[in-house]
Amino acid sequence: MKGSEIRVENVTKRFGDFVAVENASFEIQRGEFFSLLGPSGCGKTTLLRIIAGFEDPSEGIIYLDGQNLIKILPNERPVNIIFQNYALFPHLSVFENVAFSLRLLKISESEIKRQVEKYLSLVKLDMHTKKYPSQLSGGQKQRVAIARALIGEPKVLLLDEPLSALDAKLRQHMLIELDSIHDEVGITFIYVTHDQQEALSVSDRVAIMNDGEVLQIGTPHQIYESPADSFVASFLGETNFLRGRVNQVNEEYAKIEIKELGELFVYLDKPLKINDVVKLTIRPEKIRITKQMPENLPDKFNVLHGRVDEVIYSGFQSKYFVKSGKFSFKVYKQHVNYLLDETPIKWNEDVFIWWNVDDGFIVEVEEE
Amino acid sequence: MKEKHRFSFTMFILTMIFFYLPIAVLIIFSFNEGKTMAWSGFSLKWYQKLFFESEELWKAVFNSVIIAIFSSLVSTAIGTLGAIGMYWYRFRSKKYIQVASYLPLIMPEIIMGVSLLIFFVMFKIPLSLLTIFIAHTTVSIPYVLFIVMARLEEFDYSIIEAAYDLGAKEIDTLFKVILPISMPGIISGFLMAVTLSLDDFVITFFVSGPGSSTLPLYINSMIRFGVSPIINAVSVVLIASTILLAVSTRRFYKYMFS
Amino acid sequence: MKKNYGPVYSLPLGLWITIFFIVPTCIIFIYSFLTKATYGGVQWQFSLEGYKALANTSFINVVWITVYISVISTFLTVLFAIPTAYYIARNKHKNQLLLLVIIPFWTNFLIRVYAWIAILGNNGFVNNILVKLGVIDTYIQFLYNQYAVILVIIYTYLPYAILPLYSSIEKFDFSLLEAARDLGATKAQAFFKVLLPNIKGGLATSILFTFIPALGSYVIPMLVGGKDSMMLGNIISRELTTTRNWPLASSISVVLTVITMIGVLLFLKLNKNNLESIKKLVVREKAGEESI
Ligand SMILES: Nc1ncnc2c1ncn2[C@@H]1O[C@H](COP(=O)(O)OP(=O)(O)OP(=O)(O)O)[C@@H](O)[C@H]1O
C-alpha cells in the first residue's frame, strides 16, 4: 500500500466562541476510502483543512504514520487536497496546472512531460492539455484538479465535496471514476460530502458528523443498518421513528409498548431495562405491505393494521403513507414485477404492514 | 428619440463646445506666425523652437519621465505587496494601515504638499528630485493598492492554498500564482501611477528644489510669463501624446487580457 | 501549520504611508500649536497664535469665499453634468461619446487652466477678436476675479462629475421613466420622482468629486483669480513661502482639512456608505480612464 494511515486525536477547532469541530478522534487505515459525511456547516471542511494544514486545531493532534503533522507547513505535508471549487490556476494551461508541483522541483522537462501525460491519461484528459481552465467544463476542471493533486504522489488525498458543482448524471459518473482512480493509485482518500448516496456507495468507511461532533464511524452497511442515534438514522435515508416504553426484555428482544398503537418487538442491540423510554426506528423499505393478513408468520415479525393515506408512484417503487393508530408509517415497495406482483394497493385501502423484528433498532434510550 | 432628448442634447453640445473650444484655440494658435493671440499666418516656427531651442523644457521633461518611472515602479511594488497582505490576511495593524491608506485619497493636494515640505525641511532632506520622487510615490500608492485589491477580489483564496498544498513555498506562490493573476491590476496601477506623476503640479511645486524642475513646473513658470505660443505647441504635443498613449495602452490591454 | 504573511507583505506599505503621510500630517498638526521663528520655521514652544490669528474678519472672509466658490462651482458643474451624462448614457454610440469626455480629462491640468488664459486673458483670443471687430478699443479684463475661478473650476472638474453620473444613469432602467410617464407624470415629475432617486449614488459621488478638490483649489485661483478670490490654498501657500509663518500655515491647513472632512462626512451621510465606498469610487473613477 502506498497510502498512509491518519490518526486524528481529540481535535477541537474553535472560531472565537463558536466550536466548529469538537473533540474528534478517529483513525483512517492505509489506502482506505474514508468519507466524512454530514449536513452543511457541521465542520467537515474545517476538519479537512486541519488535516491539510490550512487551519491549526485549537486542541488535539493529527498523526500521519505516527508522525505529528501539526507543526508541518501545508506545502511540506504529503497530503494534497481537491477544493470544492477546484481552485485551478486561471493563468496556466491544463498541462501547466498539472505540472505545477513538478516545476517546483528540479525535474527535467522530458520527465515532467511524461508524468503529466501519465496523470492526464489517468483522468482521461489527454485531449485538452493546451486549454485554459476557463475553457473547460465542470467535469473537465474536476479531472484537472484530480490529476494536479495526484501527480505529486501524495500519501493522502483530501477531497472536499469534489462533485457538488456537477450535475446529477455527471456526478454519478465521476464518482465511479474516482473509485477506480482510488483503486489504481492505492493511496488513502478522505472524502468530504453531504450527500449520503455518494458516501455510502464508494466508501470503505464513513464518519457521520453533526454540529462539529463525529457521531458514528463504520462501514456504509453498519451505519445504515445500525445507526448509532436518531440523527444518523434520519440523516442516512428515510426512516420511521416510534417512541415507547419498554415493558418486557428477554435475551434477544425487547417488547415496547407504544401508546395508541400497541406492542412491538425490537432487536435488543443495547442494554435496556424495564420502563426505559426508547426511540426506535424502522426503515421504510424494510416494511412490507399487503392487503391480506400475512399467514404463517413466525413470532419474529411485527404486524400492524392500517389504512393507506397516500400513494406516490415513482416508477421503480411506490411510496405509501399508512396510517395506523395515530401514526403514519412510510413504506417503500419495490416493483420487481409490477403487474404480476398482486393487485396494486390503492389509496384508502385497508392494509397490513409487517417487518422482521431484527430490522428495527433502538436509537435513543432515556432511562427512568 | 431625438425629439425626446432635445434638452439633454443641447446641454451635451454645449458641454462639448465648452470642453473643446479652448483646446481648439490652443491647437490653432500653436501654428500662428505671430507671438500673440491674433492670427497672423501659418507657421511651424513654435514647434521648431519647442523641439530644437528649448533645452530647459526638455530637461524638465526628462526629469518628469525619470520621476514618473521610478515613483511608479516603487509605488506599484509597495502597493501590490500591500494589497496582497491586506486583502487575504488578518493582523493587528491592518485596520490602521487600511485607514492610513484611504486618507491620501481624500486629503487636499495642497495639504499633502505643505506637510511633506515641512517634513523634509524638519528632517533636513534637501529638496530635489528625490523629494519629488517620495511625494509622487506617496500619492500613487493608495491608487495602486486599491486597483490591485480590486483585481484580487476576483479570486478565491483557495487558489493560493492550492499552491501551498502542491508544495509551493511562499516565494513560489508569490511569483508563480499571485503576481501572474494580479498582473492586469498591477499594470493598470502602474499606468495610473505614471499618469498621476506626470500630471502632478501642486505637490511637486512645494517639494521641488532648485534644478529639479518637472514639466508641469516648467509649464507653470512659462504661464506666469504670460501667453506664449510655445506653450500652445507644448499643449498640442502633450494632448496628442496622451491620446496616443491612451489608445495604445487600451489596445495593448485588450490584446493582453482578453 | 498556518503561517500569516500578511504583516510581511504589508510592512513596506505601512512604513511608507506612516513615514511619508501620517507623520507629516501629524507634524502639521503639531506645528499649528508652536511659535513662529523669526526666519521661517518654528520654535518648540506651545502657542495658540496660529489659531488666534485666524479669528479675524479677513480670514473668515477667505473661508467664506472658499466655501462659496466651491458650492457655486459644484452646483453649476453638476447642473451641466446631469443632462450631458444622461445624453451619453442614452446614446447608441455611448462609448465614443464617453471618450469625448475623457480626452479633456486626460489633458494636463495646467494646460487646461492655461487654455482659458489664452482665450480670456488681456491679450487673449477673445480680446483680440473684439478689438479687431472694433467692438472695444482696449482689452476687457475677463480674468482675475471670482467668475474666472468658478469657470475654470467647472472646466477642470466637469469630466469628474460626468463619469459617475454616467455610470449610474447607464444602469438605470429607463422603462421606469416610461412607466411613470404612462401613469401621467410630467417630464419634470418623472425626472425628480423616478430618475433622481435612482441615481442618488452617482449624484453624490459627482458632487464629492467636484466639491472636495474645489475646496482645496490652489492653482486655479493663483493663475486666474484676483483679490476677491483668494482661497484657503492660496493663503496657506502665502504663509508658507512668502510670510514664512509656518504655525499659521499649519493652522490654516488644519482648518482646510477639517472642512474637507466635514464635506466627506456629509457625503457619507448622503450616500449611507462607509469609507470603503469612497475608496472604491475614487479608484474606479480614476481607473475608469484606463479601462475605457
Ligand atoms: N474561518 C472561520 N471563522 C469563523 N467561523 C468559521 C470559519 N470557518 C468555518 N466556520 C464555521 O464553522 C462551521 C463549520 O464550517 P465548515 O466549512 O467546516 O462546514 P462544512 O461542514 O464544510 O459545511 P458545507 O457542507 O456547507 O461545506 C460553520 O458554521 C462555519 O460558519
Ligand SMILES: [Mg+2]
Ligand atoms: Mg465545506
